[in-house]
Amino acid sequence: MFSKESLYINAIKFSNQLKVNYKKLNNDEIIETNSSTFIATDDILGRDIATKLNNHASEINNTYISTLLIADDTILLRKKEVKLRDYVVTSLNNDYNIAVSKNTLFETRNYFEKCGIDYIFSAYHILNLHIEQNPCNNNLVVLLFNNQAFCIVVNDSGQIIYNKRFTLTAFEDIKQSKFYENEVLGQKLYDEVYALELEELVKNIIEEFYKQGKNIFIEKVSLLYNIRYLTEAQISQMSSDLMIDLTYHPISVDEELYELSKSTHSNKSFIRPRPKPTNTFRNMLITLVIFLFLFTVSLFILPYNKWLGIEKKIEKVEEKKVEKIKEIILPNHIKSNSIIEFKALEALETIPYDVVLREFILDRNNIILDVDMLKKDTFIKVIKPELKKSYENVDIKFKEENIILKALIKANKYHKEMKGNTFKNYKDVYISNEFMPIIAVTEQLKILFPTNTIINFKSSSKDKFNTFNYLINLVVKSPLEFFKLIDTLNNELYSINITYPVNFIKTEAGIEIEFTLQFNQPI
Incomplete structure (x- = not known):
């Protein structure tokens, strides 16, 4: 029985770097994992990085490259809502679809033009999958990712009843401000601004949610982070200021993206995966051609030689003296x-x-x-x-x-x-x-x-x-x-x-x- 190999590559673009995670599978069992980080500041993926990804993909036919939207401007739509014009729509869960503008989708797709891309998801997909795997009730859940906050409120049945997306101040913005002195003090300033901005954001979401007259009481706030910026003391102070139970947990975006890329969730991608090369037809064709050739030779050529009395002339080939090339051994x-x-x-x-x-x-x-x-x-x-x-x-x-x-x-x-x-x-x-x-x-x-x-x-x-x-x-x-x-x-x-x-x-x-x-x- 032949084994089936596959390779899943997650390539996530941040402001000035690209994080790549590799998972090699054999018969759906993970046998090898690897990760790399590349400096990537251009609008299109660099040729050197693309070459490395293409080299990995060339080794295994069933290679799938997945990513998240570089500029996530997605909108959540109820299943019965009319689809928006100039938007690409896909499924989020049983209740919601998710839409992204065609221009935004093109930007992400074009970034990976040199190596190709199979799946493109939104950070909302990551957040929704996390909630499906970790059910919660009457909860405000916020995913903090790539200078954005993706916020949803779930009711006592675990269904999404509110959603909103916010842009947070980036470190580059702090770096351009007049208060910036050096990298270390600049990072300290950014951490303070980040904590204050996040507390204000949570406060405004709760107030806006209650103004909508929802008959739901938010019992808990869950902040999910990919990179940790807040200390335990800051979380405790924020919980005290807002007078609500507040938790701060890590989330592995790489693992969630890998789960989304697997066949059970891949239909939620904004694009369809590229066709994968297969050697089955080629191997069958080669085998058939060889068989027909040998059959023809044995059936026609060999008998005619005997019938016509044609003797095979064996020409003595004079051996040519080949000058032996001296091997040059140098450091690799x-x-x-x-x-x-x-x-x-x-x-x-x-x-x-x-x-x-x-x-x-x-x-x-x-x-x-x-x-x-x-x-x-x-x-x-x-x-x-x-x-x-x-x-x-x-x-x-x-x-x-x-x-x-x-x-x-x-x-x-x-x-x-x-x-x-x-x-x-x-x-x-x-x-x-x-x-x-x-x-x-x-x-x-x-x-x-x-x-x-x-x-x-x-x-x-x-x-x-x-x-x-x-x-x-x-x-x-x-x-x-x-x-x-x-x-x-x-x-x-x-x-x-x-x-x-x-x-x-x-x-x-x-x-x-x-x-x-x-x-x-x-x-």
Whole structure:
């Protein structure tokens, strides 16, 4: 019996990043999960990210890519209500449909044009599924997601009787205000504004709901968050101010989106999934052609040879002497660069939103993070558990303890197992032209790196191959530019690899990166 493999990819767009979650299934059983975060500030998905998604999709025919609306302007409609013009309507639950404007749907669909998309849902779908899985009565439930608040009130039967959507102040808005000083104090200001704004929002919803004359008393308020911004003290104070039972719970948008993408809920998507390739017909056709060919040969050609007395002429083919090509063994630059990329991205993803990374040193088996933070427990609750997944020892030393806590985080003894198939192997043939002198190599590197890059020759070594060592210094606006640079090096037919340590320093001009680069060639 053949196994059935499938891959579900959730790609959720936030203001300046794209979070991707992978679930690989075999016979509907999850056998592998993975996640990645990419910096994504453009209006259309970058080609490098799209290529990675397409590579995953090419491995398994039954691959489904799902997302949420980038700009969610959806409207809930009773089942009997007339459909709106220029809107796409789909089902929310047994009582409601949900409508989105065609322009908004096009924006999301167009964003994923380079890789395609199978399912598009609204945050209301996430909220409704949560309520179906966690029934509640006489409750105001608010989903806080991507700078928006999706609010519904359910009656004593668990049915939706009120809904409204609000836009919340984004961190980018705070950053543009005259009160913004720096990232750490700016984050603190944002947290305070967020708490006040949310309390006012809940208060206004309750007042508006009662003005509508609904014969329902709201007994409880449930706030669902994807990223935690409020402390327990703030929640307690908010509950006291509003004089109502108020809870603050996390919700896994990735898991809910995965459930929506499965066949039982997929009919609620605003679009239909793309047709999936199948090899069944092709395999049958190939088998049939081969069978007919062999049958024809055996039935006609072989008998005619005997009847006509045609002897098969066997020509002696003179063996040609093939000159044996000398194999050129050079360091696998793709694997070396990809490991550095993986470790750097892994470390950067451990830094939460309320921590500013001042300096980052990546070495072979350890890292050093120079950070500014607001709370000590951020290290214990967030950073340390994530780093412990990859490093045996993780410690912190506070340099200053004022409003802003300046600290040095050290992690060493990297123990995470890297499977052989995690990184791409170099299968092409390295260019084996005449030996390239230092001047020629330097000019080649100038082509590959940005114009502001400082390229200094340090030394050379000769063992099984010849290596030129260069000290590289450049300034980028975001880590994404560094990762794009690695992709550029990996596409070269020369063995060019980055070596440890790699230093990242936050400056006024951007992120200054310094590392040693090796150019390898045959002796």
